[in-house]
Amino acid sequence: VERGASERGGAVGTAKGTTVRQLRLAAELEGFYRQLFLPLVRRATWKHGLCKEDARDVVQDAFVLAVVKLRAGGNARAWLMSTVDHLATNLRRKGARRARLEARWLNPMDESEAAGADIDPEARRRSE
Amino acid sequence: MSTEQEHEVVPSIREWLAATTDVEIPLGMSRKEARWRAREFLAAVVAGTAVPDQVEVDYDFTDILWASIEELNGKPLGRQTFDECDCFYQFVAALSVENDLFDERDEVLHRAARVGWRSAPGGLETVLEARAATWKHGDERRHREVCETADQLTERIEVLTRQQVLELPEIRETCARLVKLSNICPSMVAAATVAMGALLGSKDRRIGRLDDIEHLKGVVALASAMAYRNLGRWDLARSGYARAASAFRRTAETSDLDRVEVDRLAIELAKGGCATIAASVPALVQTLVVPRDKTKAQLILAQALIDLDRLHDAMLILERLRQDPVIGSEPAFQAWLFSKLGVVCSYLGKDAEAVAAFKASGAILKRFFHPLQLADLTGAVGKHLGKLGKLREAITLYLAARAEFQRMGQAKFVGYYSVLVAELMVLLGKNEDAEAELLAALPLIERFDLKREGIAAVALLREAMANRRTDLTTIRQLRDQLRKELH
Numbered sequence A: 001v002e003r004g005a006s007e008r009g010g011a012v013g014t015a016k017g018t019t020v021r022q023l024r025l026a027a028e029l030e031g032f033y034r035q036l037f038l039p040l041v042r043r044a045t046w047k048h049g050l051c052k053e054d055a056r057d058v059v060q061d062a063f064v065l066a067v068v069k070l071r072a073g074g075n076a077r078a079w080l081m082s083t084v085d086h087l088a089t090n091l092r093r094k095g096a097r098r099a100r101l102e103a104r105w106l107n108p109m110d111e112s113e114a115a116g117a118d119i120d121p122e123a124r125r126r127s128e
Numbered sequence B: 001m002s003t004e005q006e007h008e009v010v011p012s013i014r015e016w017l018a019a020t021t022d023v024e025i026p027l028g029m030s031r032k033e034a035r036w037r038a039r040e041f042l043a044a045v046v047a048g049t050a051v052p053d054q055v056e057v058d059y060d061f062t063d064i065l066w067a068s069i070e071e072l073n074g075k076p077l078g079r080q081t082f083d084e085c086d087c088f089y090q091f092v093a094a095l096s097v098e099n100d101l102f103d104e105r106d107e108v109l110h111r112a113a114r115v116g117w118r119s120a121p122g123g124l125e126t127v128l129e130a131r132a133a134t135w136k137h138g139d140e141r142r143h144r145e146v147c148e149t150a151d152q153l154t155e156r157i158e159v160l161t162r163q164q165v166l167e168l169p170e171i172r173e174t175c176a177r178l179v180k181l182s183n184i185c186p187s188m189v190a191a192a193t194v195a196m197g198a199l200l201g202s203k204d205r206r207i208g209r210l211d212d213i214e215h216l217k218g219v220v221a222l223a224s225a226m227a228y229r230n231l232g233r234w235d236l237a238r239s240g241y242a243r244a245a246s247a248f249r250r251t252a253e254t255s256d257l258d259r260v261e262v263d264r265l266a267i268e269l270a271k272g273g274c275a276t277i278a279a280s281v282p283a284l285v286q287t288l289v290v291p292r293d294k295t296k297a298q299l300i301l302a303q304a305l306i307d308l309d310r311l312h313d314a315m316l317i318l319e320r321l322r323q324d325p326v327i328g329s330e331p332a333f334q335a336w337l338f339s340k341l342g343v344v345c346s347y348l349g350k351d352a353e354a355v356a357a358f359k360a361s362g363a364i365l366k367r368f369f370h371p372l373q374l375a376d377l378t379g380a381v382g383k384h385l386g387k388l389g390k391l392r393e394a395i396t397l398y399l400a401a402r403a404e405f406q407r408m409g410q411a412k413f414v415g416y417y418s419v420l421v422a423e424l425m426v427l428l429g430k431n432e433d434a435e436a437e438l439l440a441a442l443p444l445i446e447r448f449d450l451k452r453e454g455i456a457a458v459a460l461l462r463e464a465m466a467n468r469r470t471d472l473t474t475i476r477q478l479r480d481q482l483r484k485e486l487h
Helices: A020-048 A052-069 A076-106 A112-116 A121-127 B010-019 B031-047 B059-073 B079-094 B104-119 B123-135 B140-148 B150-162 B168-181 B186-201 B212-230 B234-248 B256-270 B274-287 B291-307 B311-321 B325-329 B331-347 B351-367 B371-387 B391-408 B411-427 B431-447 B451-467 B472-486
Strands: none
Touching (some): A020 B010, A020 B059, B031 B059, B059 B079, B059 B104, B104 B123, B123 B168, B140 B150, B140 B168, B150 B186, B168 B186, B168 B212, B186 B212, B212 B234, B212 B256, B234 B256, B256 B274, B274 B291, B291 B311, B291 B331, B311 B331, B325 B331, B351 B371, B371 B391, B391 B411
């Protein structure tokens, strides 16, 4: 995987001498990248306010869980979306806790600002 | 170790994970770049220089759409933001999008609608309240008025079609009537929703702002699905549910999707999918937001449990629902509840309680016009009398219920009650009459894929054949026809 996204030429590069199977695999990976990976990364990025790199890690973790837990007959799309949502929320919560602890350590007198960071931005918007 | 098979997508995921270990996966546009380009894009949309037909919705553009929501969300509340959100909403709705497996466009539209309405003078709540009126049930005077003026519905839509400027409250009122009447006169509603759908789909006139049009389309599609469900036209009903869900996903308040999910259960029930309902509804109820739909789902579950002969489980649900405030405020649900309680009590041999429950249901339906519930109650009382050995009285009630269902265009119930009538006629020794009933019901049993009724019909024919050894050829033909349908 060398380059990606639309104008940068896709997720999978190919070289001379590749076999038909390798080409097919590359095409499949490219489809997977565009149809599953990127939309889930966008979901974690924009719905949960993560940076793209954290969003990528969340989606890769969701895929690892899927290998173990996703069973035939289930709705894979819904399962992946909900798993990405859970993992992204957990990551945000962890980040907020770390920020709060850091703030407390750096400036023990001013904890109020960091305490507010624990609130999910979507939840905050809804309550407005 | 689990013996369950893995999902068919898992091998692809495994290959993806193997191919991406220790490699940098490109992530498309950065958040910062997307926000910067979203600002440019929004300016072009508002200025009218961006044209939906000329935009290629690639992966970077989807990032820009998401980033636009963040941009809009950060703007001050007020008219200008509302207008910007409206321009953005209409633009995104008009885009041609392919392979949107995760419905990202719908999610973007849903968020744009929320931000937009929050910026409007009355705020989001005012809009949601106005829309909620579409689904209000329980007002007996209003219910009667809607039923009594049902035949004016088509004319009402024709008048709307001729108007140059369409007023939103007027369209909403017509849509609300369609929903109410879908259980009362489904044939008329099915036809009316076609005309209403054409009106809403017309590009000539702008209706409402932001997601107003999508909400109306969702309501009309759901009314259409409910009407077709009542008429036993499963495919048309399913298509209506799909259109309704697709429209509601794009609106500011997606809890309307609950209404679609719960009404879909009724098809499953009508097609005999009681085990599926019993397995899925308890979990579904936990996810539902709208209290009315929670109640409706549990009533459907109770009916499924009755059909599965799990009478005590059904009784537990029905008893619990008696305390439900939704039941108290909605006569149709109350009548439904008492009717089902009567059925369960009857099956459990609690005859006095059964009669009391049927009476309670009848008293509600005396003042609250609901022909569907009344026909259902009539049939339930008929079954109770049949069980007590009052076969002639039971037949009379079955025929009355069947006539009512026939009048409403609910052919699947006509087939069902014909089988019940035939069963009692066999018991009364009227085998020729029973055969005639079954022959008349056969096309309906076939048309609506009524497997349970088909099985009952085969058994009855066998009984009729045993009692009256004439006309064997006809009976065999009939039986073969049913068998072909059932396997």
